[in-house]
Amino acid sequence: MIMYDFCVLRDYRRSARVDQFISDEIGLISRNQLKQRVKDLKINDRAAKLSRKVAPGDRIRLELETPPRIDLVPEEIPLNILYENERVIVVNKPQGLVVHPAPGNYTGTLVHGLLYYREIEADEEDFRPGIVHRLDKDTSGVLITAKDQEAHEFLSRQFQEKTTRKVYFAICRGSMETTEGKVEDRLGRSDRNRQLFTAVSRGGKPALTRYRVLRRWKNASFVALFPATGRTHQLRVHMRSIGHPILGDPLYGAGEKDGCSLMLHAFSLKIVLPGAAGVSCFRAPLPERFGTVIRHLAAERG
Known part of the structure; x- marks a missing residue:
């Protein structure tokens, strides 16, 4: 108990x-x-x-009640490794891969793949060995993991203290009029659907996202997103709140009606590595699904 x-x-x-x-x-x-x-x-x-x-x-x-123990069995899952040293592994997480075990996804996660790739130091009750932060299942891009507990604590502290710097790329519905802006509110679970998050007047947690429009088409915009906080579904909620939901979002947009999967990608992460004197920057190239949609949008414009 x-x-x-x-x-x-x-x-x-x-x-x-x-x-x-x-x-x-x-x-x-x-x-x-x-x-x-x-x-x-x-x-x-x-x-x-x-x-x-x-x-x-x-x-x-x-x-x-004490949660049931999950036996983590290493699984051979292809990993796109961007960087590795004796303390950390930085991966380019593909769309569709769940980061760690959770109800409905007890196998086939990034954690299982990491355990197969190499031994990760973890406590007996740790169901998420090595995981410092997470990305939604349908979000691709840069994710850093730790090989030992000391590295885990060192990296986690930077996320908690908001000293990391992250850049996401997204394709959003509609041609956005403003080139730059920000969305700042408090996010909490929706009373209507507990799987969703929404802006709340009381309670919740503060959330801040800055954005910059990089390219516009008739019915869509290519946007860089700079989250200052890391709330669940933050970027997806914030873009919907200003009338430009991310294309392919099944929860906060039209989903399958857009004719594509979620167009959200964690492009870069700046963070200090254990034992390093300065900041490191890791980047994950845009996946092919972005190129496909961009070419389609460019053709429509013509």
């Missing part, structure tokens, strides 16, 4: 269920995982249901 104690701050003003509070405000686990693993829940020392609303000053005591 795993025990947690939380306190709802006195200035908390949102009316939320306790499962929403634990998932969205605390960020412990998803509501679905909470429902599956909750063993005991008390609010102010009284038994409570996950649907109970929380109030400022409430004390929450949560007991969770």
Whole structure:
């Protein structure tokens, strides 16, 4: 069993269920995982249901079942390695590859491929050995992984302190009028669909994305995205929020109606490597799917 104690701050003003509070405000686990693993829940020392609303000053005591152990069996998965030394491996993650095991994807992940490629130092209960940050399944591009725990902590700290610099390329729907801009808000899970994220007036987490339009066509734009934060689905939510969803996005756009897969690619990452004095920059060339769509858009323009 795993025990947690939380306190709802006195200035908390949102009316939320306790499962929403634990998932969205605390960020412990998803509501679905909470429902599956909750063993005991008390609010102010009284038994409570996950649907109970929380109030400022409430004390929450949560007991969770220990998650089932996942046996990680190395799998031969092709890896496009951009850089490697004795501490890190930088890969160009292809579209469609899940980064680490999760419900619905317990095999065939990048983690399984890394374990096959070489031994990665990890704790016994670590289901994500080497993984420092992640990319969505349908997002391709640069991803750095650690070979040992010390390197993992060193790299993770830079993401937490927001000292890394990332550039993404995307093709978005519509010809964008402004050449540069930014989207800044707070992102939280949607009340209508818990798999989606949206801008919220209260709660959530701060999110900031800057963008620059590099090329325009009649019905689309080629855009460079500079995320200052790393929230789940941040770039996809932000581009939709300004009326230009990323082409091929099945969650925040028209998806299959666009006639292409998600046109989002992590192009570059600047980060300090363990033991290095300066910043390293890694780049992943645009995948062929971008060239195909760009040629199609150029032909339409003509």
